[in-house]
Amino acid sequence: GAVVSQHPSRVICKSGTSVKIECRSLDFQATTMFWYRQFPKQSLMLMATSNEGSKATYEQGVEKDKFLINHASLTLSTLTVTSAHPEDSSFYICSARDMRGSSYEQYFGPGTRLTVT
Amino acid sequence: KQEVTQIPAALSVPEGENLVLNCSFTDSAIYNLQWFRQDPGKGLTSLLLIQSSQREQTSGRLNASLDKSSGRSTLYIAASQPGDSATYLCAVPLTGGKLIFGQGTELSVKP
Numbered sequence: 001g002a003v004v005s006q007h008p009s010r011v012i013c014k015s016g017t018s019v020k021i022e023c024r025s026l027d028f029q030a031t032t033m034f035w036y037r038q039f040p041k042q043s044l045m046l047m048a049t050s051n052e053g054s055k056a057t058y059e060q061g062v063e064k065d066k067f068l069i070n071h072a073s074l075t076l077s078t079l080t081v082t083s084a085h086p087e088d089s090s091f092y093i094c095s096a097r098d099m100r101g102s103s104y105e106q107y108f109g110p111g112t113r114l115t116v117t
Numbered sequence: 118k119q120e121v122t123q124i125p126a127a128l129s130v131p132e133g134e135n136l137v138l139n140c141s142f143t144d145s146a147i148y149n150l151q152w153f154r155q156d157p158g159k160g161l162t163s164l165l166l167i168q169s170s171q172r173e174q175t176s177g178r179l180n181a182s183l184d185k186s187s188g189r190s191t192l193y194i195a196a197s198q199p200g201d202s203a204t205y206l207c208a209v210p211l212t213g214g215k216l217i218f219g220q221g222t223e224l225s226v227k228p
Contacts (some may be wrong), residue, residue: 006160032214042204043218044161093160097214106151106216110205 002028004096006109013084013116020080021112023094029074034106035067050077083098084116087099119144121209123219130197138192138222140207145185150217152181153206155221161206165192179200197226 003026013019023033029051036044048069049057056069066088068080077096081088093111097104120143130136140150148169153161165174165181167190180193190207194196204223208216 021173031173034215043220044216046215049213049215090185091158095161095216104149104210104214105163105166108153110160111158113158 002026002096002098002105002107003109004094004109006092006094006112008112009110010113011115013114015085015116016083018080018082019084019114020078021092021094021114023079023096023109024030024078025075025096025098025107028096028098028100030077031074031099032097033071033077034095035069035079036079036093036095038093038111044093046070047079084114086116087113089116119147119209119211119217121207121217121219122169123205123207123222125222126220127223127225129225129227132197132199134196134197134226135193136224137199138194138205138207138224140190140192140219142188142190142217146189147185147209149210150181150183150190151208151210151216152179152190153208155204155206157203164205169174194224199226201227202226 005024007113018095022059033050035047047062050071052071057063071077095106122141151163151166167174167183178195182188204221206221208218
C-alpha cells in the first residue's frame, strides 16, 4: 500500500506558541488530504479537508484561524496550531486519498502527539 | 446523516479463537468501506477495503464482508494471535472522501 508520513511524531510546546505538523504522501500524489484529531479512548474526529491549491474546508466547530492548513503541493499538507493551549493537546493524524485506480483508498500517517504545557 | 456503529466495544478472547467484529451504517449509499487497525499511540493501518460492488475481501487470516442493503459489514479474524490485539475501526466515505468512523472495537487476544 501507499505510505503517508507525518513530522514530528511528538512535540511539546509552551502555551501561546505555534506548532506546525507536516503530512506527506511519499509515493503518490494527493489532491486531497484530511486532518483528524483523536482524544484518548475515542475515535477519530475529522477537523478539516485539505485541498491542493485551494482553501481548506473545516468541520463545524473547528476554528480555522486557530488550525491553519496549507496544501501547497500534491504531496504535502501542513497543519499549524496557533497560540496553542493545553486543551489543544491531542493526537493529530492526517490521511491522504489515493486517486490512482478506482478504489480511492485512504492511507493514514503515524500521527503526531502534541502536548501543550 | 451517515452514522457508523461498531459492536462490541471491547472483546477479549483466548489465542486461537475465530472471531467476528461488526460494523453497521445508516446510509447504504456508500461506494466503499474500509477496515483499519490502530495500535495504542499509533496511526491507522488499512486492513481491507471493500468496494460497494463487492461482497467480501480477504487478506491472510482476515475476511471482510459487506451487505449494503442491510447496512452491515463484518470483519472475520481466523485463528487469532496475541499480535492481533489492537483497536479495529471501520469507516465509510462521504462524497468528497471524508471518512465517518465507528467508535472501534478494542480487541485483546490472550496467550
